[in-house]
Amino acid sequence: MERDAPIPPDAPARCARLLAMALALSASATGTAYARPSAPSILCETYPDAPQCSGSLGTCATCHTSTWPPAWNPYGAALIGAVGEGTFEHALPTALRSLDDADSDADGVANADELLLGTNPGDADDAWPWCAPTAPSGALPVAEGFDFERALRRVAIVYCGRQPTYDELQTFRAGAPSPEVQYERLHATVELCLGSRAWRVTGLRRLVDARIRPIGAVGADSPVDIVIGDYEWDYRLFRYVMTDDRDVRDLLLADYHVTESADGTLSRVEGLVTRRDTTGQPLEPERRAGMITTSWFFSINTMFSALPRTTAAQAYRAWLGMDIARQEGIDPVAGEPRDVDHRGVTEAQCAACHSTLDPLSYAFASFEGIRGPRTGAYDASRPSRLIPGWSAPDTYLLGEQVTDVRAWAERAVTTEAFARNLALMLFRDALGREPTPSELAELRVVWRALERDGWSANRMVHRIVDTRAFGGAS
Amino acid sequence: MSTHARNVLAVLAPSALLALLCGCGAEESFLPPVLPRSTPVELPPPHEVACETATPPTPETLIWKRADPLAADVALALSLEPDTMCLELGVLPCVEAEHVALGGSDPLGTGLYTPPARPGLTTPNAVDRLVLAACAERVDRDATGPAVVLTETDLAAASLDPDDATTRAAMEADARSLHRRLLARDPSSDELTLLIDLARPADGLTPTAREWATLTCFAIGTRTDNLFF
Structure with missing residues (x-):
């Protein structure tokens, strides 16, 4: 390397990764360090509102780049240093909390914020600066800016198997309808399409x-x-x-x-x-x-x-x-x-x-x-x-x-995982992709309403149609 | 660049967009050792997320209209049957032969249980194939039998003169009809002008009325707003 070469912006993260690799190699050599399969459940006990813990269990990738042989990402490496006296299981919650305000992967978002937003605190390429949107404040369960015509088109294509015709769109627009009327017409179409052969x-x-x-x-x-x-x-x-x-x-x-x-x-x-x-x-x-x-x-x-x-x-x-x-x-x-x-x-x-x-x-x-x-x-x-x-x-x-x-x-069927899985299945089918961290919070409301909605898949589809992701609201 | 070349580029742009979007992902797996199950512990109150004012990243806002709805829309728009509007080797419906390229799955045949996440390299070709065949079929039927979609333009004409008021009115009526049928909306005046200009001579060649009608249908049917929603 040239003497005056600039320090790359990801140098801290790279150093942490090198440290993690060194720790992994050292641990492998002595045979005393392991990936801890109990750690995901402890993480979820510590951060029960984390998306990866809501209707699911944490993944090893939160801390590990490899679990055999064990190797850690920067967050995992920092945790190793933070775990104090006593058994790993009892020391881990305190160690996790001690790193809340740190930014182990140097991506600009604190570790705890990343865990609660659903991104990886040990991966600098996984960050999602975002604030939870406020709940819909009007009479309708959709966000301000919800695009009813876009939602109608999506409903028709996903659930009826074809886009609305020119005449059907004219009918939808007839009489300069209020948002309330558009909402009713949209959900009438959802109901119609859920009964279609398509x-x-x-x-x-x-x-x-x-x-x-x-x-x-x-x-x-x-x-x-x-x-x-x-x-x-x-x-x-x-x-x-x-x-x-x-x-x-x-x-x-x-x-x-x-x-x-x-x-x-x-x-x-x-x-x-x-x-x-x-x-x-x-x-x-x-x-x-x-x-x-x-x-x-x-x-x-x-x-x-x-x-x-x-x-x-x-x-x-x-x-x-x-x-x-x-x-x-x-x-x-x-x-x-x-x-x-x-x-x-x-x-x-x-x-x-x-x-x-x-x-x-x-x-x-x-x-x-x-x-x-x-x-x-x-x-x-x-x-x-x-x-x-x-x-x-x-x-x-x-x-x-x-x-x-x-x-x-x-x-x-009593677990949140069952409802979450169903909601994710329907979301992926409707939008052709995974929910983003900012959409996951809204989707959580959808799956937690499943029991209230009489355990109906159709009701869940109606709720997915109301989301920002489906209706194009920002 | 000639007018004709510009028009061709305008027609193919959505297909190019499809090609650019193609890609693939990778997976990892781990094999760790085991430790005993954890026991619950007393915890301090949960950490509050600091709400920043940063603008969130924009998620993918367009959805790929895949094989079956695309074929259904084209067939409905052109009053054709999905199974016969485009046939490979005159036998197999294009939407079946190109099902995966068009974004569908193939669970019973190749065991492809999950459709491709993104358009593939051959997706633009498959889309062009499907739409062009359907448009050609519609134009053929309207030229040789009672016209259903292209009812105004003289499809037997050797060429069309956009500067002739009567001819232009007929062309605009058919282009508007195709727009409504394929995209469920009216064309803007710029879009209409572009479509009418497809009939003008370019590079020494003058399209026939049937060629203009087919190209107009194809240009509209392969627009981004018919391939994504």
Whole structure:
């Protein structure tokens, strides 16, 4: 480097990163430092209003650039220096608070502000200087400057599958309507579109594709005649629950299935759906838990696994919005993982995730994976048949012990994560992107209203249409 | 730059915008060790966020109109059937053949459960293909049968003279109709003039009435305000 070369503006952050790397290398050499999987939950206890803690658990990336081998971003490195006497778990809250007013990543926003705004206090490229907007002050639940025509166009395209025509826009504008009238007309259109085929068939299918994960080659219409399951049951159930103001908790609590008539009418089917091939639903109603106990769900996720970790992880990811593979929703259970199937998951680099994932999975082991017409059926002896020495360890979901998959689902729908996941699913679908930190606060109001709105997905769509993000208000 | 070249640039600008927006992301994953579950602790009051007066960053305000609604809008606007207005090899609907390029997903075929986040490199081509084929189909039908959309202009003419009052009035009526149908709004006078000028000779070539009608339809149908909302 030349002697007179200017100091780069990101020098402090770079120095901190170098320090973190040095600490990581030192720690790795002595074997005494680890990423702390308990830290995200402690962070959320310290900052319960942080967006990453509202209906979710903190992520390891708040402090880490890598968790194995452990390496820290500038905020994590600063925390290491701030943790005082005593156990890590007891010292961490004080250490977090001691750094509130510091700006560890030198991006101009204090650490606590970043945590409460939803940006990363250890990443200088992640900052969002912003103030919470005031709540709508008028009679309408929309912000000043809400663009009703833009919202109408978006409603029509997203939920009706086409833009409004010239004549429809003229009707919307007729009589120089007041904001109140425009609001009524807008929401009448929302209601109309939510009943359209474009939404009830095409839109809702698109919304749930990544959660059902169909495979055309082995579905009911398999071109090679290898059918492992019929995912159309899953699509119909989702579409049924998400329409006509039904209770969305049935996504995880439904003990029924759904058929579709030629005219598109969806109807409940009670009891078993017994078939000689693999297109039925052999699970008894009392053991059903909506989308996470269909025959297809077990066939595509459990497959031939003795302990179906993928099944539990997909249930957690799809319906609670936390992807363990991305270090989300880490909530370790003491004494876990036990490594019941001798996969080596007690190794340090595996254990942090498996201390959450394995106890999340145990209850799913009693359901058959790919097994012909028995796919998805319940068999209490399955785990002991497939796992030598099976001791029926306790299943845990978000800190609570649950007795079986039905209880897993009943616990899941009571969590804020369930409502948050639904709101995010609908928001991303409507706007084609993630919410920004400034939009997340408004979206939180939407998901927290779900119970008040009778657990209706339609009501949630109405609320999303009212947001600044949808209506283009600044 | 010739008038014709400027007109072509104006027509292709939205497609170029689509191309510029394409990109991709990356993911990371971690594998940490384990520690016992934490216990609740007594905490001081939460920190208050200092409310600054800084202007917040502006989020993406436009939404990409993807495969199905785009095809539905073009078909509805031009009174065509979505499955036949544009066919690849005369068989497969373009909106199916180019579904992913147009922003759709392909869950049952390739296992693409989530549609692309941004327009891809071939998105402008797919959009142009879809809209141009639909426009050509509409012009063909209106030229050879009872006209439905382009009802005023003489589509059999070898050329159109924008300086002839009668011809210009007919062209303006059809351009306005296309604008209303495709964009649900009236054109400004500048937009109308630009569209009419597409009929003028450029670089020694004079478009026929059918070519003018097709190009006008295409220019309107590929405008930014038809591709984003």
